[in-house]
Amino acid sequence: MGIGVLFFMxxxxxxxxxxIYLLIVAVxxxxxxxxxxISDEDRQPVKDRRAESERETVLxxxxxxxxEAWLYVPSDISGTVPCIVxxxxxxxxxxxxxxxxxxxxxxxxxxxxxxxxxxxxxxxxTPRQLIWIPSQLEDWSAAIEYARxxxxxxxxxxxLWGTSLSGGHVIVKAASDHGIACAIAQCPGxxxxxxxxxxxxxxxxGGAFRMIVHGQRDxxxxxxxxxxxxxxxxxxxGDLALLTSEGAYEAFRMQAPVDFINExxxxxxxxxxxxxxxxxxxxxxxxxxxxxxxxxxxxxxxAAEKTAASLGHFAEVKHYPIGHFDIYEGENFEESLxxxxxxxxxxxxxxSEKASR
Numbered sequence: 001m002g003i004g005v006l007f008f009m010x011x012x013x014x015x016x017x018x019x020i021y022l023l024i025v026a027v028x029x030x031x032x033x034x035x036x037x038i039s040d041e042d043r044q045p046v047k048d049r050r051a052e053s054e055r056e057t058v059l060x061x062x063x064x065x066x067x068e069a070w071l072y073v074p075s076d077i078s079g080t081v082p083c084i085v086x087x088x089x090x091x092x093x094x095x096x097x098x099x100x101x102x103x104x105x106x107x108x109x110x111x112x113x114x115x116x117x118x119x120x121x122x123x124x125x126t127p128r129q130l131i132w133i134p135s136q137l138e139d140w141s142a143a144i145e146y147a148r149x150x151x152x153x154x155x156x157x158x159x160l161w162g163t164s165l166s167g168g169h170v171i172v173k174a175a176s177d178h179g180i181a182c183a184i185a186q187c188p189g190x191x192x193x194x195x196x197x198x199x200x201x202x203x204x205x206g207g208a209f210r211m212i213v214h215g216q217r218d219x220x221x222x223x224x225x226x227x228x229x230x231x232x233x234x235x236x237x238g239d240l241a242l243l244t245s246e247g248a249y250e251a252f253r254m255q256a257p258v259d260f261i262n263e264x265x266x267x268x269x270x271x272x273x274x275x276x277x278x279x280x281x282x283x284x285x286x287x288x289x290x291x292x293x294x295x296x297x298x299x300x301x302x303a304a305e306k307t308a309a310s311l312g313h314f315a316e317v318k319h320y321p322i323g324h325f326d327i328y329e330g331e332n333f334e335e336s337l338x339x340x341x342x343x344x345x346x347x348x349x350x351x352s353e354k355a356s357r
Contacts, residue, residue: 022220031217033240036232038253038262054103057122060115062142063135068122069115069143070094072106073152082157082181082348083111083147087140089164089189090243091131091233091264093121096255097328101161101337108341110348111153115143127228129261131268133275136166140173144180157181157348161340164299164324165189168277171307175283182287182347184340187296187324190281191303196273198300202245210240215269222267230263242269245297251325278303281310289316289343291327291336298324316343 059066074081084105086098094114102112117136118125125135140160148155160183162170167188174183189195200208218229234252235241242264243252252260288311292304301319308315318339326332 022216027226031214031229033214033229033231033266036235036239036241036262038234038249038256038260054106055099058113058146060142060146062118062139065118065124067115067118067124067139067142068094069113069146070099070102071150072102072112072114074106074109074111077109077152080152080154081109081111082159082344083113083150083153084159084161084344084348085140085143085147086112086114086161087117087136087143087166087169089162089166091120092164092255093257093260095121095257096252096260100333101340104337104341105344108345110159110344111147111150113143113147115139127265129230129263130228130265131165132265133268133271137169137172140169141177144173144177148179155179159183159344159348161186163187163327167299168192168275171277171284171288172280174286174288175280178285180286182289182343183284184289184291184343185304185307186291186336186340187293187299187327188277188290188304188307189299190276190278190307191300192273192275194300194303195298198297202297211269214240214266215271218266219270222265228265228267231266232262233264234262242266243298245324247297247323247325251328255328278307278310281307284311284314287314287316287343287347289318289340291318291320291339293324293327294319294321296324 055070055072058069058071060069086102088094088096088098093116098114102114105112116123117139119128119130144158147153147158158179159181160170160173163186167185168190170183170185171190174180203211214229214231221229232241234243234248236249237244237246290304290308292301294301308317320327320332320336322332327336
């Protein structure tokens with residue numbers, strides 16, 4: 001038997017073993033993950049105290065379905081205004097606190113378009129609760145083009161606002177769309193590999209392998225057109241969930257609406273580490289505000305610093321001595337929002353608007 005024949009026999013055996021393993025993982029019945037609800041008695045969602053009259057609900061077409069979005073337009077405008085397009089982070093929807101930002105931006109004379117990704121919140125699409133990065137990037141493009149199409153919007157002054165995972169999305173979109181005026185990336189997820197390494201260190205080999213197997217199960221089931229394998233989005237440290245870092249459960253408990261669905265398709269586990277917006281940063285041609293949490297336990301600050309270096313003179317960097325989820329509440333929220341307003345006024349206002357402020 002020749003060496004070549006032996007090599008292909010071994011290779012065929014390895015491939016066969018891998019296929020059998022994946023099929024077993026996809027169909028064995030005892031891998032169902034217990035649900036983790038954010039119980040009604042525990043939940044303390046932040047109330048959006050702004051009147052709903054500030055906004056209108058609009059539908060944005062994309063790939064045969066519709067995204068649900070909120071459109072905020074200043075009440076006292078005589079001409080066209082800049083528009084800030086906003087999308088939430090990992091597993092989030094527009095009802096998880098984004099209205100607080102949008103109302104404040106509107107007060108300062110900016111229009112705002114806040115959308116839900118496909119498969120989440122008020123948007124259409126199946127399977128439900130699918131975090132799929134290529135689809136989310138398409139949704140960003142659809143939202144941007146929708147904003148540009150509106151008569152009341154100055155299409156040359158479109159800004160992007162993203163947080164956590166969507167902080168990476170705005171880098172990718174700004175790199176591919178040079179019509180974007182500026183972007184804000186708050187506690188940004190710019191390097192999936194760095195985030196995965198951080199998670200691996202916290203979970204250990206056994207915990208990381210268990211998560212990978214659940215991701216493989218869902219991905220293979222999608223290939224076989226079987227029902228999705230879902231896991232809780234957020235849990236406490238030690239729970240089996242996609243986010244279990246310190247502070248994650250408490251942050252979702254504060255932000256999530258009462259009908260929040262705490263689950264997502266597990267396939268994102270085996271895809272998120274491949275997503276590296278940091279590589280797209282050299283293509284950005286507009287100002288970007290990077291808001292870095294120094295004690296971030298989800299999206300490493302080192303990756304954001306490297307992104308700033310790649311952005312060069314387009315980068316404006318602000319540091320906050322807090323953790324990943326602290327930026328959404330209290331004084332930290334107010335401080336970061338203050339910095340955002342300064343940035344948007346600087347890069348979205350016309351000379352006459354700056355003079356009148």
